[in-house]
Amino acid sequence: MSMVCAYPILEQPPMHHWLIKSEPDVFSIHALARAKGRTTSWEGVRNYQARNFLRAMQRGDRCLFYHSNAAPPGVAGVVEVVREAYPDPTAWDRKSPYHDPKAGPDNPIWSMVNVKLVEIFAAEIPLDTLRGVKSLAGMELLRRGSRLSVQPVTAAQFATILKLAS
DNA sequence: GCCAACGTTGGC
């Protein structure tokens, strides 16, 4: 007799999708592949809007890993949120490039999540390619002057980019 | 290296 789940899981929180940027010279998706557990803390976000998006992330959410300041810039793969937002201790580390004199253990100000590698695309999808895809026209990434390093992506945009990568 | 666009700071 096979076990049938009588109560299919219908109450999962809605899955959200995101895009997170990293300069590959600082931390690339390949560095993530070499990291312990293929997992890293996503420290160093120092913009309030980006921080608030970090805080909205839920375990299991998927993020596009974007290489900024690269030649060419583009989406390099996918990661998954494995730990939800918690204080970013680099903010009160005087030796950290992300040091913020206003922050301290009693006033963390900044948050980070942990992400785990899901997939490195066989070929990065260059920014230029994304600009040519009509259905992605509304992406925050493509907006003129956009600099947000953590940004939401719609499920449709996410699916479109996965398809481009396949 | 350039520079446009943006966010933050701080004088007023």
Added chain:
DNA sequence: GCCAACGTTGGC
């Protein structure tokens, strides 16, 4: 609360 000055981001 305004806004000029400044520092940063990130494409090119």
